[in-house]
Amino acid sequence: MVSGAVAPAHAQDSMRALGGGGGAAEDQAAPIAPGFVANLLADVREIQRDLQTRLAESVAAIKDQTSPWPLLVLIGLSFAYGIFHAAGPGHGKIVISAYLLAGEENLRRGVLLAVLAALLQAASAIALVGVLALVLGVSNLATADRVGTLEAASYGVVALLGMWMLWRVLREAWAHRAGNNHHHHHDHGHGELARVAGASWREAALVVLAVGIRPCSGAVIVLLFALTQGLLAAGVLAALAMSVGTAITVSVLAGLSVALRRGALTLTSTSNRWQTIAANTLGIAGAAVVTLFGVTFFAAAL
Amino acid sequence: MSFGARFAAAFVFATALLLVSGPPRAQAHPHIWIDAFVEVLSDGGQVTALRIHWTFDPFFTGMAAADFDADGNAELDQDEAAELAANSAENLKEVGFFTHIWLGAEPLEIAATQDFKAWMADERLHFAFTVALPEPIDPAQTTLAVSLYDPTYYIEINPDPVDPLRFIGGTAPCFANVQPDPQRTIYFGLVRPTLMQLLCNTS
Numbered sequence: 118m119v120s121g122a123v124a125p126a127h128a129q130d131s132m133r134a135l136g137g138g139g140g141a142a143e144d145q146a147a148p149i150a151p152g153f154v155a156n157l158l159a160d161v162r163e164i165q166r167d168l169q170t171r172l173a174e175s176v177a178a179i180k181d182q183t184s185p186w187p188l189l190v191l192i193g194l195s196f197a198y199g200i201f202h203a204a205g206p207g208h209g210k211i212v213i214s215a216y217l218l219a220g221e222e223n224l225r226r227g228v229l230l231a232v233l234a235a236l237l238q239a240a241s242a243i244a245l246v247g248v249l250a251l252v253l254g255v256s257n258l259a260t261a262d263r264v265g266t267l268e269a270a271s272y273g274v275v276a277l278l279g280m281w282m283l284w285r286v287l288r289e290a291w292a293h294r295a296g297n298n299h300h301h302h303h304d305h306g307h308g309e310l311a312r313v314a315g316a317s318w319r320e321a322a323l324v325v326l327a328v329g330i331r332p333c334s335g336a337v338i339v340l341l342f343a344l345t346q347g348l349l350a351a352g353v354l355a356a357l358a359m360s361v362g363t364a365i366t367v368s369v370l371a372g373l374s375v376a377l378r379r380g381a382l383t384l385t386s387t388s389n390r391w392q393t394i395a396a397n398t399l400g401i402a403g404a405a406v407v408t409l410f411g412v413t414f415f416a417a418a419l
Numbered sequence: 420m421s422f423g424a425r426f427a428a429a430f431v432f433a434t435a436l437l438l439v440s441g442p443p444r445a446q447a448h449p450h451i452w453i454d455a456f457v458e459v460l461s462d463g464g465q466v467t468a469l470r471i472h473w474t475f476d477p478f479f480t481g482m483a484a485a486d487f488d489a490d491g492n493a494e495l496d497q498d499e500a501a502e503l504a505a506n507s508a509e510n511l512k513e514v515g516f517f518t519h520i521w522l523g524a525e526p527l528e529i530a531a532t533q534d535f536k537a538w539m540a541d542e543r544l545h546f547a548f549t550v551a552l553p554e555p556i557d558p559a560q561t562t563l564a565v566s567l568y569d570p571t572y573y574i575e576i577n578p579d580p581v582d583p584l585r586f587i588g589g590t591a592p593c594f595a596n597v598q599p600d601p602q603r604t605i606y607f608g609l610v611r612p613t614l615m616q617l618l619c620n621t622s
Contacts, residue, residue, distance in 0.1 A: 153600070154609075155608075155609045155610075158609055159609075162575070165475075166452055166575075169452075169476065169477075169478060170476065170477060172478075173476070173477030173478055173481065174477070177477075256486040257482035257485055257486050258482055258483060259485055261450070261482065280584075334450055335450075338450060338478050338482075339478075341478075341482050342477075342478045342481045342482060344483070345481045345482060345484075345485035
């Protein structure tokens with residue numbers, strides 16, 4: 118698989134990429150989304166397809182012209198593509214939202230987390246294409262296929278993260294409860310709550326790694342296409358612009374999650390007991406979602 | 420070395436190992452787009468085969484053409500296109516050529532195709548291949564239905580919006596009934612593949 122050889126060696130991989138793995142059909146699956154959601158997502162896919170065609174044209178235009186204009190068009194289109202592309206699965210929206218809901222009350226930190234994860238996805242795409250296609254000479258289609266491998270790794274880390282969160286949240290909720298029973302002190306405010314369900318920078322780094330190790334598949338395709346046109350630098354710029362776009366979409370959801378948590382804690386702020394219950398509920402629910410998500414998708418990827 | 424650093428090192432090593440040696444993985448939501456139409460081939464009013472036509476999006480075109488450009492002249496020459504077609508004809512067997520055919524209520528198992536061709540035109544990669552029916556059918560007696568889709572939705576196949584099902588050489592008055600499949604959905608129930616039925620007047 119890893120060689121600079123020509124087509125036949127990679128044909129299997131190539132067509133498997135085309136075949137998307139040939140997974141089992143879910144022919145009889147009943148619709149789970151209401152019509153308007155399906156329509157909205159269909160519109161997003163339509164826009165995405167249109168943007169992808171324009172992206173390809175703009176890359177070709179860079180090759181043909183000497184003015185910087187087509188490059189600027191490519192960067193602008195990539196940015197727009199990123200915003201819409203992130204509406205699809207695989208950009209860490211669920212994991213980041215659930216994590217922030219579980220224990221982040223600082224809006225700036227929440228958004229920073231989303232932005233770093235999106236940038237790492239671009240870096241991962243650049244590294245994947247750079248190492249496999251450029252250095253090792255793996256075929257384009259086989260390289261695009263490898264996104265799925267990193268995706269599986271990402272799910273694995275998400276599962277570990279979720280289990281760690283669960284264990285920590287449950288342990289601290291228990292310790293907190295025991296402490297309350299023994300000492301009867303009710304004077305703790307946000308500082309104490311942050312300890313119950315709050316995040317450490319190490320944990321935040323694990324979230325960024327878990328989500329970011331999976332390269333943005335849109336970026337991989339643009340990079341590979343740019344490479345076939347001999348325009349690697351333009352591809353790298355496009356991948357970075359795309360990640361800024363995905364960062365915006367994911368940041369909006371991250372902001373909503375932080376706001377939701379803060380709202381819940383503010384609503385219950387008149388009672389320490391209820392505030393603790395709210396914080397613990399969000400913490401446990403968020404950790405459970407991250408765990409379930411990671412375990413389910415990791416198992417499916419094996 | 421701290422636990423965190425050891426974990427990170429082990430993770431990077433395991434991932435790198437997987438990347439160069441592990442099996443490829445499927446991913447969802449469309450990354451490849453195909454425009455398609457179906458020709459219904461007939462003989463004396465009996466349907467004998469279907470010829471499926473695909474046109475790939477510019478990204479897939481560029482990547483596949485570069486992969487199979489053996490002599491590196493930035494063109495997909497005839498022999499290179501033939502190589503690509505031969506590989507595709509073999510590997511698409513695994514996924515039933517993303518072609519789903521029903522004769523009446525009976526799904527047709529597609530084991531192989533004939534005349535698998537690949538070529539470049541208008542800067543797009545094109546495929547065409549023929550699926551022969553086990554025996555000719557009378558379209559007025561047996562309703563022929565075709566749906567082109569990738570169940571994993573890695574690829575989105577869009578039938579021609581104007582004329583997706585073309586009946587050539589028919590004697591019976593037939594028309595194509597094209598609609599979102601009322602029975603089947605893919606992609607978490609969000610997408611209904613297009614179902615194309617050949618309906619013929621029995622009188």
